[in-house]
Amino acid sequence: MVLRNGILEIPDALKDIYAFDRIIELESLLYEKGIHTLDFSRISFIEPYSMTNLLLIGRRYLKNSGSKLKIINLSQPLLQYLTRMDFFAYPVFEKDRGLDEEKKLNRAAFSKRVIEVTEVPNAERESVQVITRIVSRFRQRAGFILKPWFSNDVVNYFVTVISEVCQNVFEHSMDTGYFALQTYSYNNETVVRLVIADSGIGIEESFSEQQKKQYGHGAELIQSALTRPISGKREFGYGLCRVNSIIREMRGNLFVRSRNSSVAFVYKKGHNESGYSFLKNELSYFDGTQISISLYN
Amino acid sequence: MLYVKEMAEKLKIKEPDLLTRPVGRRLYQAAKRKMVSLIKGETVICDFKKIEVIDPSFVDEFIVKLIDEGKKEDFYIKLTNLSKTAEQNIRSVFNSYNEFTPKKCAVVTEELTEENSHVIGSNRKEQRELIEILRINNILSKDKLGYMTGLKDERLDTMLNEMSDLRLIKKQNSSYVTV
Numbered sequence: 121m122v123l124r125n126g127i128l129e130i131p132d133a134l135k136d137i138y139a140f141d142r143i144i145e146l147e148s149l150l151y152e153k154g155i156h157t158l159d160f161s162r163i164s165f166i167e168p169y170s171m172t173n174l175l176l177i178g179r180r181y182l183k184n185s186g187s188k189l190k191i192i193n194l195s196q197p198l199l200q201y202l203t204r205m206d207f208f209a210y211p212v213f214e215k216d217r218g219l220d221e222e223k224k225l226n227r228a229a230f231s232k233r234v235i236e237v238t239e240v241p242n243a244e245r246e247s248v249q250v251i252t253r254i255v256s257r258f259r260q261r262a263g264f265i266l267k268p269w270f271s272n273d274v275v276n277y278f279v280t281v282i283s284e285v286c287q288n289v290f291e292h293s294m295d296t297g298y299f300a301l302q303t304y305s306y307n308n309e310t311v312v313r314l315v316i317a318d319s320g321i322g323i324e325e326s327f328s329e330q331q332k333k334q335y336g337h338g339a340e341l342i343q344s345a346l347t348r349p350i351s352g353k354r355e356f357g358y359g360l361c362r363v364n365s366i367i368r369e370m371r372g373n374l375f376v377r378s379r380n381s382s383v384a385f386v387y388k389k390g391h392n393e394s395g396y397s398f399l400k401n402e403l404s405y406f407d408g409t410q411i412s413i414s415l416y417n
Numbered sequence: 418m419l420y421v422k423e424m425a426e427k428l429k430i431k432e433p434d435l436l437t438r439p440v441g442r443r444l445y446q447a448a449k450r451k452m453v454s455l456i457k458g459e460t461v462i463c464d465f466k467k468i469e470v471i472d473p474s475f476v477d478e479f480i481v482k483l484i485d486e487g488k489k490e491d492f493y494i495k496l497t498n499l500s501k502t503a504e505q506n507i508r509s510v511f512n513s514y515n516e517f518t519p520k521k522c523a524v525v526t527e528e529l530t531e532e533n534s535h536v537i538g539s540n541r542k543e544q545r546e547l548i549e550i551l552r553i554n555n556i557l558s559k560d561k562l563g564y565m566t567g568l569k570d571e572r573l574d575t576m577l578n579e580m581s582d583l584r585l586i587k588k589q590n591s592s593y594v595t596v
Contacts (some may be wrong), residue, residue, distance in 0.1 A: 248437050255434055276470045283436040283472040291438075327489035349513035356517060358473040362509045 123149070127192070129159040134170035135306070137375050137412050143170070144404045147177055151184065161193035165306070169375075169412040171207055172237060172298040172317040176372065176408065178212035180319060192216040200225050205300065206236040232264035235301040240289045243295075247290040254286065254299060255279050265303050268310055268417035269370070277366045278314070284359035285316045285411050291353060293320025295408060310417040319408035323378040326352035338381035339399035346376065346383060363413070368395060372415040380405045388416055419448055419463045433469040441478025448483060457491045458587065460596050462527070466498040476510045484584065493584050493596040496537075497527035504530055504537060511538035519560060523583045525596045535595075536585060543568060543576050544585070551586060551595035558592045 123129075127151060133139040149155060166174075181189050191213050194202070199215070202208060204225040208215065235257055241247050258265070262275045282299075289297040297318030304311055323342055327335065331352065337343040344350055346364045351357030360376075367374045367387060374385040380403045387395035424447050425432050430440055452461060463483070465471070469480070480496070487494050499507070504526075511522040515538060523538030525548065530537055532547040535552060543566065550565055551557060556580050557565070563573050577593060580586045 156512065192475065244439055248439050251437060253429050256431065259434075272469075273501055276500065277436050279436070279470040280472050280502060280506060283434070283470075284474065287437055287474055349517055356513060358510055358513050360476075361513070362473045362506065 123153055123155070126154055127157040127159050128155045128403045129161065130163060132162045134163055134166050134174070135165040135167055137167075137377075140173055141403060143173070143177070144406045145196075147180075147404075147406070150177075150181055150354075151191070155189075156187070157192055159193050160191055160195075160198065163194070163198060166198060167304070167306070167311075168205075168300040168302050168313050169317070169410065171202070172300050173406075173410060175207065175210060175212055175237065175298050176317055176406075176410075179210075180193045180407070182212060185254040188212065188214045190214040190216065196223070204240075205234065205302075206207075208220060210237070210239065210298075214309045218281045218301050231260050233303040234265070235261070235299070237298050239320075240286050240297045240299050242290045242293065242295055242320070247286070251283055251286045255282055258282060258301070265301065265312060267303070269312070269415060274370065276356045277370060280411060281314065281363050281366055283314065285314075285413075288359060288409070288411075289316065289318050289320070292323075292326045293301050293318040293408060295320030297408075298352060312415045314413040315411065317408065317410040319406075322407065323376075323409055324381075328352065338379075338401040339383050342376050342378055342381060342383040343354055343397060343399060346374070346385065370415060372413060374411040376409065377403070377406065377411075377412075378409040380409070418488065419430075419451060419461060420530050421463060421465050422467045424451075425468075433467060435468055435471045435475050435479075437472070438474045438478045441475040441482075444475075445479050445482050448479070449486070452490075452492070455490070455492050458493070460493040460495055460573070461487070462495050462497055464497050465503055468498075468503065469500050471503045471506060473506050473510045476507050480507060480524065481510065481514070484522060484524060487584055493525075493587065495525045495527060495596050499526065499528070499530075501531065508532075512540075514538075515540070521579075521583060523585055525585050539580075539583065539585065541576065541579075543572070547576060547580065548585060548595055551593060556589065556592050556594045557582055560591065 131142055133142040178189050199219055203219050238254055240250050266274055266337045295318045297316055297317050335341050335350055345360050349356040349358040349361050371387045371389045373388055376383050382400045384398040385395055422432055424444055428443055483494050514520050514522040528534050536548050546566055581588055586595055
């Protein structure tokens with residue numbers, strides 16, 4: 121990490137969900153050291169979880185400081201990629217250079233394997249419209265996004281997952297969130313990753329003290345929300361629970377991070393049939409809830 | 418008959434998926450309006466033809482509430498043309514109720530489900546068997562049901578009472594019919 125004249129050099133930690141914690145650890149420096157610019161010269165790859173969480177960091181910075189963080193030294197492929205994913209469509213970051221029209225990635229071809237970053241509002245009516253739009257786009261592109269896994273059932277499972285994770289934003293977070301989905305190749309594997317990230321109140325805050333006594337705190341509470349139909353708002357809620365059971369059936373991975381805790385369920389093929397869960401507490405604090413769902417082939 | 422797709426079209430809800438609680442609430446209200454002239458004890462068939470996904474939130478706001486309303490207003494619900502995902506999502510919600518709350522939820526289906534029965538939500542083998550027997554025979558007395566299932570009187574009473582409470586069967590005089 122290099123700090124000079126308000127510029128922070130970002131480590132190459134945007135390529136997987138666990139590496140992104142290194143970026144979270146750096147967020148406080150933005151304020152402590154008066155950082156106004158992020159140098160992306162060392163970044164080699166950005167996956168959707170990191171992309172949506174970067175937007176949350178940028179949005180928070182804008183809210184706190186009144187000005188936009190600037191991104192400099194993005195490689196041309198990454199600039200093309202982020203532009204294509206509508207990352208810069210949200211007025212959160214400035215960048216040191218634009219992209220010529222002829223250098224922009226062809227939407228018709230590339231769009232088949234992605235759903236661009238989409239803001240999920242925290243107002244019910246608008247949110248339902250956005251979820252409908254995301255699902256409709258997903259259905260149009262599902263044959264390409266889910267190519268190695270494609271079947272009508274898998275598409276329908278994903279529709280359930282998209283709907284349930286997006287609803288959590290307006291039902292519980294009290295914040296707007298960002299959704300993104302992409303199929304990409306990494307380390308000789310085809311990965312489909314679906315991400316929803318918000319900087320709202322977080323899972324723990326949405327439960328009462330009484331419920332936390334019963335279901336636990338931190339990672340333990342997240343695990344309960346993924347394995348039992350509990351809800352902070354209603355008699356009980358099945359959304360995350362059902363999402364977890366679908367991911368188990370599809371032998372994928374589910375990762376949920378909220379504030380300073382996280383839970384990962386790993387059902388990936390080649391691992392134990394009943395899967396593994398990894399609970400972490402005392403992580404660096406990051407507002408809200410971030411969910412990543414991955415399938416590998 | 419409640420043609421769910423038709424109802425959704427009228428409300429300008431985009432199919433083939435019925436998702437979220439607000440959408441479930443809107444369709445439930447529309448269904449209620451359609452059921453004002455129901456006769457007591459009537460069966461309402463909910464047809465999900467050409468609907469791909471109904472998510473758990475929708476299930477809770479639409480199907481669970483219809484079943485609750487049926488208990489209150491004395492009508493019965495039967496589901497038809499469910500996709501595999503719709504059936505699984507309904508089952509996940511019903512199982513949650515049945516496992517974690519005192520409230521019990523089950524519904525009869527027109528077609529055979531993934532679990533090889535015509536009911537979602539009842540995990541009792543005897544109840545599933547009773548449903549299948551009643552489907553074939555249409556109407557049977559308690560004695561005949563006891564004879565066909567081999568269930569002892571007390572156990573049979575428990576099963577039949579539970580099924581009546583869940584509105585999976587109807588009692589007609591001293592006999593039973595399936596919904």
